[in-house]
């Protein structure tokens with residue numbers, strides 16, 4: 583069985599109604615739902631949190647004034663095709679602009695998909711590698727896109743070999759949905775392709791709901807870890823998917839139980855047609871504060887906002903400490919405020 587990529591396919595699978603009016607959405611934004619994701623969707627639940635992430639909705643045609651095609655400003659920091667150099671010590675290498683699934687909230691939705699920016703040609707890849715080689719301050723290369731794990735192990739191996747030849751690059755990080763949405767792609771050959779002598783490989787697993795961490799996904803995580811890959815998580819805070827403390831707690835615990843260290847919880851970006859996923863920053867802060875008391879320190883993600891315009895990430899977790907001149911007020915996880923240093927007790 584292959585992925586569902588058309589409105590007709592969604593209708594036949596019982597995910598949307600015949601008269602859903604989604605053709606206009608499909609013309610604008612790519613659709614793809616893999617068999618592994620389809621198996622997780624409860625077609626009888628109109629609010630299913632898995633379906634909400636992957637099944638297109640008419641709200642996607644509504645674009646608000648603050649939304650923008652390049653919400654995190656990739657293009658402002660792209661010195662050569664495929665490279666985003668936003669911070670001194672690291673670059674994004676966007677080798678590919680297709681994904682196994684198309685997330686309805688995607689921050690790069692204007693760049694990914696069959697009509698997106700395409701895959702780097704051999705010449706463009708060589709130019710991107712030459713840029714990395716020429717900049718000795720680059721310590722880490724982050725493969726993202728698109729989803730780099732849609733590339734064959736052979737092509738990933740070629741990229742890793744090229745990076746292995748650059749002494750100042752110490753860490754290679756992959757950002758991917760594949761272990762969750764197409765877990766069978768994670769096999770011994772893939773794991774080998776992701777590692778290279780002298781480099782440390784990190785892999786950020788993108789999942790937003792605890793039900794995405796299946797037994798099959800776990801098999802892939804175990805293979806990656808056994809192959810020497812360090813796993814971290816990334817999630818997006820999404821209305822109707824994970825914007826309650828219980829779901830977020832289960833997701834973060836799920837990561838830790840799978841030996842994936844929680845890393846980023848992204849505030850949703852201002853991508854076009856994604857307003858129905860947006861949570862207020864105040865609500866996001868309340869949620870991450872609630873996690874503090876509810877679950878172990880091992881399970882705490884960093885709540886971040888990518889500042890529009892390409893200004894990078896900012897930690898926007900609720901400030902637990904306010905004050906100056908040595909007198910502070912510290913807020914606990916239940917909202918109680920305490921003087922520090924303590925006064926009178």
Ligand code: SF4
Nearest residue numbers: 681684685688728759
């Ligand atoms: S896998 Fe990542 S890049 Fe691809 S559609 Fe989903 S969020 Fe966007």
